[in-house]
Each structure stands twice: as C-alpha cells, then as structure tokens.
Amino acid sequence: MPDQPMISLRKVSKSYPGQPSPAVAGFTLDIAAGEILVLVGPSGCGKTTTMRMVNRMIEPTSGSIEIDGRNVLALDQNELRRGIGYAIQQVGLFPHMTVARNIGLVPRMLGWNRKRIEERVDALLDLIGLGPEFRDRLPRQLSGGQQQRVGVARALAADPPVMLMDEPFGATDPVTRDRLQSEFLRLQETLRKTIVFVTHDFDEAIRMGDRIAVLAEGSRIRQLDTPEAILARPADEVVARFAGAGSSLKRLGLRRLSEVDWDPVPAQAPPAVLGADATLHTALDTMVATASTRIGVLDAEGRLRGEVGIEALMRAVAEPAALPSGGAV
Numbered sequence: 253m254p255d256q257p258m259i260s261l262r263k264v265s266k267s268y269p270g271q272p273s274p275a276v277a278g279f280t281l282d283i284a285a286g287e288i289l290v291l292v293g294p295s296g297c298g299k300t301t302t303m304r305m306v307n308r309m310i311e312p313t314s315g316s317i318e319i320d321g322r323n324v325l326a327l328d329q330n331e332l333r334r335g336i337g338y339a340i341q342q343v344g345l346f347p348h349m350t351v352a353r354n355i356g357l358v359p360r361m362l363g364w365n366r367k368r369i370e371e372r373v374d375a376l377l378d379l380i381g382l383g384p385e386f387r388d389r390l391p392r393q394l395s396g397g398q399q400q401r402v403g404v405a406r407a408l409a410a411d412p413p414v415m416l417m418d419e420p421f422g423a424t425d426p427v428t429r430d431r432l433q434s435e436f437l438r439l440q441e442t443l444r445k446t447i448v449f450v451t452h453d454f455d456e457a458i459r460m461g462d463r464i465a466v467l468a469e470g471s472r473i474r475q476l477d478t479p480e481a482i483l484a485r486p487a488d489e490v491v492a493r494f495a496g497a498g499s500s501l502k503r504l505g506l507r508r509l510s511e512v513d514w515d516p517v518p519a520q521a522p523p524a525v526l527g528a529d530a531t532l533h534t535a536l537d538t539m540v541a542t543a544s545t546r547i548g549v550l551d552a553e554g555r556l557r558g559e560v561g562i563e564a565l566m567r568a569v570a571e572p573a574a575l576p577s578g579g580a581v
C-alpha cells in the first residue's frame with residue numbers, strides 16, 4: 253500500500269458566478285509527501301484556482317480536500333493558511349517592511365518570541381544566500397531575483413510541510429530564473445516539502461516537477477506523470493505540442509548514465525570519464541569535447557565500472573525505459 257498522500261483533492265470544482273463553465277471541474281489528485289507536483293497548462297485553464305483552493309484562498313464549490321488526512325474545509329481558514337507556505341510571482345513583499353520583518357511575518361503571527369524569530373530570519377537569509385546586510389533593506393532596495401528569494405524565504409519561515417508556489421520565479425529574467433530554480437531544487441533536497449507548483453512554462457515544469465499534471469480548460473487533467481514519461485509518451489497531440497520539439501534534448505538532460513546500458517570496463521583507458529550520476533547531456537557534451545564516442549563511468553568511490561557508447565545514449569533518447577507511471581489519464 254502506498255503511504256497516505258499529503259494532499260488529496262477529490263472531485264473538487266469551482267464555479268465563479270457569471271461564468272458559463274466551471275473554472276475547475278471535478279479535479280481529483282493525490283500528492284505524496286515530499287513531492288513537487290507541477291500544474292502546467294495554458295492561461296485561464298484553472299491552475300491558480302486549483303492551487304488556491306488547497307489553502308482556501310478560494311472556496312471550492314464542491315468536492316473534498318485533505319491535507320495529511322485532515323479535512324481542509326473544516327479547519328479554521330487563518331490557521332490553515334499559516335500552516336501552508338505561499339510564494340507567488342508578484343512576491344507580495346510588504347514595501348514598507350524590511351527584509352527581516354517580511355520574512356518574520358508568519359512566525360510573528362504564530363506568536364513566536366523575538367529571539368526565535370531573529371534566529372529563524374538569520375537562518376533563512378543564510379539558506380537563500382543573502383548575507384545579514386540584507387536584513388534591514390526594504391524590498392525596493394533589492395534586485396528582482398533577490399526579492400523572489402526573500403518571497404521564498406518568507407514562505408518557508410514557519411517551516412510548513414506544504415507549500416504552494418504560483419510562478420514564484422516568473423518575474424525574473426531567464427538567467428536569474430534558472431539560478432533560482434537550481435537553488436530551490438537544492439534546498440528541496442533537504443527540506444522535502446510537499447509542493448504544489450503552478451507554471452505555464454513547460455520547461456519550468458520539466459525542471460521542477462517530480463510529477464506534472466498537464467491541464468486543459470476546467471483544470472481537466474490531460475496527463476499526469478513524471479517529466480520523463482510525459483516527454484517520452486505524451487498522452488495526446490496537445491501535450492506533445494506543449495512538450496515541444498526539443499523533447500529528445502530535454503530527455504538527455506533528465507536521464508543519467510546510471511540509467512543506461514554499460515559495456516564492461518574497457519582494456520584501454522577511456523578518453524574521458526564521468527560519474528554515474530552525470531546526465532546524458534553532460535556525457536554527450538564530453539564526448540563531443542573529447543572527440544570520442546565512448547565514455548568511462550565511475551562509481552561513487554571513483555572506480556571505473558564500465559563504459560557507455562554513443563549508441564546507448566541514442567537508444568536511451570529514442571526509447572525511454574519503463575518508468576513507474578504516475579497514472580497517465
């Protein structure tokens with residue numbers, strides 16, 4: 253039996269008054285503890301509405317939502333929201349409050365004492381890579397990327413097990429965005445939060461998601477699966493188009509040498525070696541750089557364990573391995 257999901261939505265619907273069709277129509281999804289579940293889809297398909305019903309910023313018209321087995325709709329709204337981190341594109345930092353006060357907002361509302369809040373703010377500033385000199389700055393004295401980091405720190409402040417992130421890196425330039433995504437994924441390796449992440453950018457979905465729900469209008473799930481499986485086996489034409497023409501390349505960036513067939517250790521030392529956790533993208537780059545069609549694979553102790561040829565890379569891109577399915581629909 254799989255573990256109980258951390259977030260469970262059952263036949264959740266939302267109809268806005270005056271709208272001809274529901275913004276969300278019978279949405280059902282389980283999200284595992286520690287998972288980043290990405291909702292991706294075109295503008296207006298219902299991503300934000302779906303996500304905001306989890307912390308009841310929007311009240312569902314019908315259906316049930318549970319967090320950690322508790323019925324969200326029966327909880328006190330304020331209490332519920334304080335227990336769920338929330339980070340959005342507009343960041344929502346209070347312009348007249350310093351960085352420290354912005355980050356300490358939820359702990360203050362939770363009644364933590366001053367010392368504990370100060371320590372938490374320092375720890376979070378450190379976590380997001382901003383030094384103590386940022387403590388007393390106002391949001392307008394920060395770059396866009398720094399503001400986004402502070403927004404994420406604020407969402408993490410009370411250490412909530414669940415986070416809702418709505419295009420949290422959306423307002424930054426591509427380079428900053430890329431860096432924020434990597435930083436956040438690194439943080440998540442230790443934090444293991446359960447995260448609902450909304451984006452309309454499929455590349456971001458691929459990068460951030462443990463699983464991705466590709467949505468159509470009314471928040472209807474077109475496909476729910478791992479990034480790799482969606483790239484390899486899009487459920488329909490629309491998902492395939494959404495996934496884009498660069499899928500093979502994306503797959504190269506997602507799969508690792510440990511996942512492809514190795515040949516035995518060669519008699520002659522290979523021209524280049526990589527760790528088994530290197531992506532196929534890195535492997536291909538290295539092959540090109542060394543003008544070789546083979547690459548040695550090292551284990552965690554740095555011992556040569558085998559060799560991978562370019563044919564194995566090509567096979568891996570062409571025919572994806574059997575993946576544990578998240579339940580394609």
Ligand SMILES: Nc1ncnc2c1ncn2[C@@H]1O[C@H](COP(=O)(O)OP(=O)(O)OP(=O)(O)O)[C@@H](O)[C@H]1O
Pocket residue numbers: 268269271275293294295296297298299300301302452
């Ligand atoms: N307060 C509201 N009143 C009426 N209709 C609304 C309201 N909020 C959203 N809608 C409608 O509900 C549908 C879903 O909106 P939602 O914001 O959830 O979509 P989205 O996928 O997050 O879009 P985007 O990517 O553009 O933010 C849209 O058709 C939108 O116009």
